[in-house]
Amino acid sequence: MSSDNGARRGLAIAVCVKFTVDLDQLRADPATGEPDLAHARYLVNEFDRNALEEALRLKERHGGRIVGVSLLEQEPPRDLLLRALAAGLDALYLVMHPAASSGDGFTTASILAAALEEIAAVHELRRFDLVLCGDAASDTYDSQVGPRLAEALGIVPITYATRLDVSGDTVVARRLLEDRVHVVEAGLPVLVTVGSETNHPRLPHLMHILEAGQKPVTHLALTDGRDLEQSAPALQLLGMTAPPTTRKRIVVRGDDAGVVTRRLVRHLQAAGEVTL
DSSP, X not given: OOXXXXXXXXXXXXXXXXXXXXXXXXXXXXXTOSBOGXXXXXXXXXHHHHHHHHHHHHHHHHOEEEEEEEEESSOOOHHHHHHHHHTTOSEEEEEEOGGGGSOOHHHHHHHHHHHHHXXXXXXXXXXXXXXXXXXXXXXXXXXXXXXXXXXXXXXXXXXXXXXXXXXXXXXXXXXXXXXXXXEEEEESSEEEEEOTTTOOOOOOXXXXXXXXXXXXXEEOOOOSSOOGGGOOOSSOOOOOOOOOOOOOOOOOOOSOHHHHHHHHHHHHHHTTSOOX
């Protein structure tokens, strides 16, 4: 596998993976209204699953190797790492940094760029042919990390790709806009962001699940001389609270569905919830 000029032996692909809170299961602390992150369930970011699937499809067509990189404040449960590996990664690199939870796209992109450069060196690459990211993170939806990462790496970004292929040293991508399909081409290396319209992530086969436990997970300590302690977030989250809600806990009982329905409607009318 090589990203330099000359005979190509498959694609060198890097995928940025974020582990996010499962928003469907997230609950607020009743005392403070703040998200109860201590008991929250985490998963692989939804759009990053599309990026993993697209990387796997490209590998199946062109050969090569897929590595993942994740910026974290603390290491997630082992089962989450295995899910990412089972989805198609050949290796996963974890970069631990307190700025991971800041949501600052510039800081995140700067740290990921340094990580990708070191990972490329580990694999004896000048740089990766393709860097794939999800269009956004399901917990922030700011869509900044992908384009900022491309800028930090000095490569071309293609955002919101709905179809992707590689022909020789050229990436061909389709972008579905409101009133047209936009087809773009760019020479490798390229960063591409993808989302739910790009593909449908497959369920890993049993063999992939079993193999995931044998794949390497490496904690990466950046050693290129960059002072990551100076990578202080430019944005600061002051707070996040859920609006207060109260339940009236009114129970409507009865054996006749029509009677129960009329009683329920009367309760809703009295509360001002419906007007008839």
